[in-house]
Amino acid sequence: MLNSMRAAMLAAGTTAHRSDIRRFDNDSEDHVRLAEEIFTPPMGRALPTVTSISLAAGSKAMIEYLRDYANAITALAYLFAVIGLFLALNGKIELGVAAMLWTWFLDHWDGHVARNTSHVRRPGVAEFGKSFDGFADFFHGVVFPAAVIILISRGTVLSLLASLLLILAGAIRLSYFENVGLTTDARFMGIPVSYDTPLLAVLLLARPQLPDDVFPIIVAIAFILLALLHVATEIRVPAIRGTAVPIATAFAIAGSIALVMISQSGLQ
Template sequence: MAVALWAVLADHIDGIVANRAPNRDPDAAKMGKSLDGFGDIIYGAVLPTAIVIQLSHASILSLATATALLVAGAIRLSYFANFGRSSDGRFLGVPLSYDVPLLALLFLLQPFIGAELFEWFVNVCFLLLAAAHVASIRVPSPSPAMYAAISIFVVVSSAALVMGRLSSHV
């Protein structure tokens, strides 16, 4: 989970770097756009799906959650690949880049939720998030301040997850 957060950060930074690259070949830009969508489905849907299934010991609920998350992720990315942002720069549906940070936050809150409710709570949150991926929700594009907040969240929560894991083995 701690490492997956860095994929979120890399995904946000790669677009900034690519847009600022001088004399960027248009074919490289097309390829980069396709690779970005592929990376999004891997870290934004496949990885959280695998974690939810493992966490829930492949329960029926986790398999339903996984299916919903993968289908919603594929639909969301297909829509975005064809239509992009709206004319006002907003996304339609919650981007997949919200999945890993939400999962990290849930893991950080796990001691306060309690072991008996945690699996159920994670599944319900991700079922709701799968619905939000394909809902007619208009989400603003990240601002520079939001990129800074994402970066801080990634570093702090990644460190907290690693430290928590290390301390549980001592």
């Protein structure tokens, strides 16, 4: 009698145990299914990254990122960049480069302001500013000089080669910098594309001293060499920071004034 009762109790316990196991398995499957629904993106879409999440959480509208001081300065730099391209394409190359010099020194000020206001910037603003500034670098440091090279040379094969190399090297360099950044001692690997517009300004300032038929060749060769130096990782160039920012600003303003004067003298 006792043995039969004991067997019945064991059987009931085993059945209850199995029922608990099945219920646990079902709950686990439900939890896994729920997790998959939450974390598995729809077909063709990737999971949001930490950066995209922070950007989405940091603003209600794209335009609000310009309320940040550093990003507002970058936006002003874009304004001068478009003016510079407009002037150059309309045959006023010296005036175009003069305007682009303002884009160049503003490009240094936005970084300076960003570093000094990092403690008060809203979430996601820094990530936006980094991309926003990168496009400006490509515009004033690569696309604009390439267009001016072609305009000065009036579409020669050498100018096409120089422009192709400059755009390719500039894109490679900016992509590399986006992922690697500065060295531990705050230096660039390779010559930054921000040196292109100042070189263009210097060449134009020296133009009156050079033969007209030789000047386009000099410009094209100079930028072919510079394109190669953009991707030369053996070169270390210190970043323009601190007291170097106002020095670069003074150079840009003085250079732009000199280019305006040359342009005006050429019209007389």
